[in-house]
Amino acid sequence: MPARKMPEALPLQERKQPIDKNAIDVEGRTVTLVFTTGATVRRRRYVGWDSVVPFDETLTVSRDAIDLSRMNAGAPVLDSHATYTTFSQVGVVERAWIEGKEGKALIRFPKAGIDESADRMFAMVADEIIKNVSVGYSIDKVRIVEAEKKGQVEQHIVERWTPYEVSFVTINADPNAQVRAAETAATYLLEIDVPVISHEPARARVRISELYGI
Template sequence: MPEPIKPTPAEGVGAETFVRALSLTRITPAEGSDTTAAVEFEAVMSTGAAVLRYDWGRDRFVSEVLDMSPKAVDIERMNAGASVLDSHRTSGLEAVFGNVVPGSVRLENGVLKARLRLDPQDARSRKVVEGFVRGLSVGYTVSRWEIDEATDPVTVRATRWQPHEVSVVSVPADPAAMVSLAGRQAFFGPDRASHC
């Protein structure tokens, strides 16, 4: 079933949480570095690309677009060190297996980026690093919308939104946004070398 969205003009939709796919690039560790240390990735969290959503309030599909201008994206909460979660689960600490590196979130040429740190002792991190799980997604809330009824489908633009978590997921909203494994090296010990 499509994910719900209930847009209203200018006033916003309240505290509903939405998710988007993102991609990661492994930050190559220095030769001889500690393989038990946290592993860091460079993440592309959003380019603002359109995602088809379902508007339950108006019984129609809409094209959701994130405004990627600095005035639209509130990165303060994410930049404080938000969590990396398992499938957007927020019900307990066992869902957390990494975090956003504090101060690393930024907008570069209309692309929202950050560095993520994963716990190397967690099996879920290993699946990401070795490429078995490649889908990731960002969770965010929207406080202001602009709606263009002249498009087909209707375009719903988030003009004020805040990312607040990043998740490893089995099926991302955008199937083209995946983990980049370029330049990866051995992670879980010297006998576990990974190659592209």
């Protein structure tokens, strides 16, 4: 089976995680949170104009798999993945790291009185009203395992990925929900491993446009 042709553009993905109420420093205006546990999420890909194929996406969580360079360079903390204006930024990532099978980050809000939106967000988080956080990320390398039996779905094992931002979000009832996005930002190389007839993996490197999520 030949390597599947990938679409010209892929969205920046987002996943939701709960906030640990014990990790909120009210005086220091910081929050320590888990931005990923690598859980499997049901997603969809499109074939042609009218066919939708479900697949399961699993993020690999390790120091080799996650590129934390953008996070540790001061990634933005946003309100609901909004990227059109700096007014949507309510904080900054001070530090990100891998601890076991979790990706964690220490985020900092500005001093009280600097920004009304940031003050509101921190107050809502500190009062445990807003409890959910979502991470926006790009996929750098993915291994695709085709479905073998009826009723099974493709497995997309993301072996390398890059978090770009952390957002505070409202609804987290459905852990399999995906926030869609649509603004072209840059290009990068995506490596895709797909099976062939001999059952040996074939690697394709394709350049795609990166879409930044909102």
